[in-house]
Amino acid sequence: MFSPLVTFPALYSATLLMLAGTGLLTTYLGLRLTAEGTGDLWVGGMTAAYYLGLVCGGKFGHRLIASFGHIRSYVACAGLATVAVLLHALVSQLEVWLVLRFVTGAVMMNQYMVIESWLNEQAESRQRGKVFAGYMVAVDLGLVLGQGLLAMSPALDHRPLLLVAICFAACLIPLAMTRRVHPAKLVAAPLDLRFFWQRVPQSLGTIFAAGLMIGAFYGLAPVYASRNGLDTSQSSLFVGICILAGFCVQWPLGWLSDRMNRSWLIRGNALLLCLAAVPMWGLFPLPYWALLGNGFLTGMLLFTLYPLAVALANDHVEQPRRVALSAMLLTTYGVGACIGPLIAGALMRHFNPGMFYVLISAYSLLLIFWVRPKTVSGMPQVDEAPLHHVPMPDTASPMSAALDPRVEEVPEDLVVEAPPSIGRSDGSSETRQ
Structure with missing residues (x-):
């Protein structure tokens, strides 16, 4: 039952630390801006910029991983995320914070893609459900842990930002020290x-x-x-x-x-x-x-x-x-x-x-x-x-479908170039769900 936890401790630990930092940062920014009297529209804009970064980061992540490999791209993006968090403590302009939130979302999408593609490739078919469940547990526990860290350090000064930076920097350690084999090159899904x-x-x-x-x-x-x-x-x-x-x-x-x-x-x-x-x-x-x-x-x-x-x-x-x-x-x-x-x-x-x-x-x-x-x-x-x-x-990346135990492994060419029309057996196409 717990074999995936023993097999992939580095990937689960990195996921938990990433999500703890993300959950803490999102809640901290909302409370900090509210305490300073900033309009709620700005708070919403910060969150929107983060998700826009996640959406745009998918294409960027594929190219980065293909060019530099999984570990190097993960390390680079975790470093950028740490820098972006610390810049919140040095710069107080809201326009700059919007850009930093976008950058954080883009680089974190790359980190999700690294972890999910790694889990997918090295998880055996009979273990895929347990591996995916373990990933789910790490994601949700990380988000809850982030709220717990803020509850233990409730002052809305720079200390929560340091905790976020520690989480983002610490998630580098498990992947940098892992001895697992590198996963294969990613294939983009159209x-x-x-x-x-x-x-x-x-x-x-x-x-x-x-x-x-x-x-x-x-x-x-x-x-x-x-x-x-x-x-x-x-x-x-x-x-x-x-x-x-x-x-x-x-x-x-x-x-x-x-x-x-x-x-x-x-x-x-x-x-x-x-x-x-x-x-x-x-x-x-x-x-x-x-x-x-x-x-x-x-x-x-x-x-x-x-x-x-x-x-x-x-x-x-x-x-x-x-x-x-x-x-x-x-x-x-x-x-x-x-x-x-x-x-x-x-x-x-x-x-x-x-x-x-x-x-x-x-x-x-x-x-x-x-x-x-x-x-x-x-x-x-x-x-x-x-x-x-x-x-x-x-909070998953487009690679999560490959990790989903409902999706059986198929030849690469079938994933990349699906038939133009898949419908009823008589050749017609049913277009309503």
């Missing part, structure tokens, strides 16, 4: 927007809405907590509990989604999320325990939309196209995560912090009307659908 939009439109819409909400959450949930009278430690605990809730419910929901119609589950999840967010609108004050309780409930529902939509999309796309599908879904998610913080920040600035959860209810309501289970045709489903549900981290 994006066929027209094909995927015709085949899985409801999944893409759900992924985009999840990006709008989760991107806004990471940037503005600390601001929401602070504006509701919570101090730094309480705000970091609030964010940590929301993330932990999503992690705890992944596997039970996965068990349920393998036995029920996934489009109905997405719709039901959106309905419950729409209602669960209502007490957080700010219509009446909530005590601290109620904020934590509602935060846990909304986090539980919010962080399950993405893996449900990924599973539904994989049910309708043939196996040779699934690496490209993952790249398409992550790009869609990244675009939503860039836009979401800007919209939420603007509305929170002009109205009140409760607009953050008003938007979550609004996006969930749109999903209820967008995801129409009766229109999900069974014709384009792959033969083995429904596929086994696998919880997906929302």
Whole structure:
């Protein structure tokens, strides 16, 4: 059971340290800018710049790894991320911070790609599920650990930035000292927007809405907590509990989604999320325990939309196209995560912090009307659908599809050049999900 943890300790340790630094930095910047009276739009812009860097970093990462190799590119990007964090302590101009957040997102995408491609290549087929689960645990525990570090060092001075820099520098050590064999050169997955939009439109819409909400959450949930009278430690605990809730419910929901119609589950999840967010609108004050309780409930529902939509999309796309599908879904998610913080920040600035959860209810309501289970045709489903549900981290790179245990290993040429039209056996093409 624990053999993957023994086999890949360096990669899991590096992942945990990376995500601890990322989670700490995102929450710290939101609380710091709020304490200094900076507008919520700027806070949202910082988060949007980070996700824009993640989206743009995919192409950059492929070229960097192909040119310099996995370890060298990882070391270079971890060094750049450390420098970018320390520059926050030396430069206080918000415009410069936006650029630094973009750079951090771009170089961290390279780090994700290094770790995920390494895990994929050296994980045996029979261990792939456990390896992927171990990676999920490292991602979520890292994010929660970052909130814990901020709770232990609540002063919004330069000390949290030093902790982030320590995490980013420390994640170099496991990979630099590993004796594992270098993985092979990465192969880029093509994006066929027209094909995927015709085949899985409801999944893409759900992924985009999840990006709008989760991107806004990471940037503005600390601001929401602070504006509701919570101090730094309480705000970091609030964010940590929301993330932990999503992690705890992944596997039970996965068990349920393998036995029920996934489009109905997405719709039901959106309905419950729409209602669960209502007490957080700010219509009446909530005590601290109620904020934590509602935060846990909304986090539980919010962080399950993405893996449900990924599973539904994989049910309708043939196996040779699934690496490209993952790249398409992550790009869609990244675009939503860039836009979401800007919209939420603007509305929170002009109205009140409760607009953050008003938007979550609004996006969930749109999903209820967008995801129409009766229109999900069974014709384009792959033969083995429904596929086994696998919880997906929302911080993954396009390489995560290769690590997903639902995607069997296929010849390289099938992954790079998928057939132009894959549809029904009679030669016609079914274009509705």
